[in-house]
Amino acid sequence: MRTLRLIWVFLRLSALNEFQYRANLVMQLFNSVLDLSIGLAGLALVFYHTESLAGWLPEELLVVVGVHVLTGGLLRTVIQPSMGKLMEDIGEGTLDYTLTKPEDAQLLVSLGRMELWRSVDVLLGIGVIVYASWQLGQNVGLLETALFSLALISGSLLIYAFWLGLTTSAFWVVRMWAVFEFFESLYQAGRWPVGIYPDWLRIGLTFLVPVAFAVTVPSEALTDRLTPNTLVLAIVLAFGAMLLSRLFWRIGLRRYSGASA
């Protein structure tokens, strides 16, 4: 309950902050729509030459694009900005200010900075998913929606745990920006179902970087491809990753010596 209230406070604060810069919303809308158009034009180009890509029909790949935009929005609204701020704070010693507050430090740093306008992508992604499912003509009922939500939540938690782990390594290695950029570019690989990639890359995108669980698996839930095993694996991995990243964060925190020490 307390956690939820805290999240609400952070959301309200950053909303108040961002409403000062309303012109940025227009800019963000423009960006998001342009990005989506590029993605869709790329898709159209592929299907100009073939009827299906690794067994996925055009409308099914549209679901993948939608989920990619949606989780990308989550990533760029909360996770990436907060982790970027955390890395700065570790490097400069300003993490002190967070640590002295009487709340769980992991929660505080995870909500440290939000770029709310970026959540335009979340709405846009949902729009694409709804349109694509309607085009597919399958009845996406309560069950599919529930499975999809479960897969999406697991995938998002996995991505969060992965970024937290990555950022926590800044306690040991300060210069991590290049690594950050690298993984951001790897996220692009999720625009296509991981099934198209060769084995070594598919395994990397599944277990090293959880792009498969964040994008492909939720898309499978809406396109009649999801097996119970995959869903269970996603949930178990999400749990494991959350625990592990928390442990790693605790260990890292012990190494932190602050600005004044």
Next chain:
Amino acid sequence: MRVLRNVYLAQFRTYLAENFQYRVQLGISILGIMVEPVIYMIVWINVAEAQGGAVAGYTASEFAGYFVAWTVVRQFNIGWSPWGMEHRIRTGELSPQLLRPVHPFHIDTATLLGLKVVTSLALIPTIVLLTLLFRPEIHFVPWSLVAFLPSLILAFFLRHVLMYAMSLTAFWTTRVTAMFQIFFAFEFFLSGRIAPLTVLPEWAQRLAAALPFQWSLYFPLELVLGRLTPEQALAGLGTQAIWLVASVAMLLLIWRFGVRRYAAVGG
């Protein structure tokens, strides 16, 4: 001319020394550059295989060859960052640069050339790795490879000058971002970045032919892959030169009018 040469050499050396300090970072950013070509390579290999082996004149392993060569040319055609000038103009950082006896363009260009030396060293292991992983097929033609060198240099300067000229519009508006995003969106499809231009529908190919984008990526690529006749190669180099001259003229013109509008903030 002597002065200019010394400026280039000095700037180049400083940059080289600076960048060799951060080798690990550089290695990782090279890895990042590999991501995009690898994704599209695999997409088109999948399409080619689904269509019985070839699409738009490229077999699966020729697509692999295309995107391996892509990685090299792309690394060289990375030009002036469009947001750099906006930042300088907005913050007034441009003022001291205007006082120097050489145009800021030369200093920026020398810096970029220094970067190219560092990145081309890092490219060697990248190419070896990509070759081992994807078994690309490239039919090297000796004369075509010779023509590739000048085409690569022209490709870099064409893209660099064009982007520099466009970034100067920041003298009028401090929001050049939107314009550049549209520029990059067109470039993505019409320069050969997402796929060889033969993959595009015919109307898009005709559009590409009328625009400068393909001359800084697709044309040098076709030379590496040995897909052109000597006449086509010569005509292509000529077209590159024409676009370059036009871009330089545009740069000079925009600079002349723009710099008058510049009112420094602070100093």
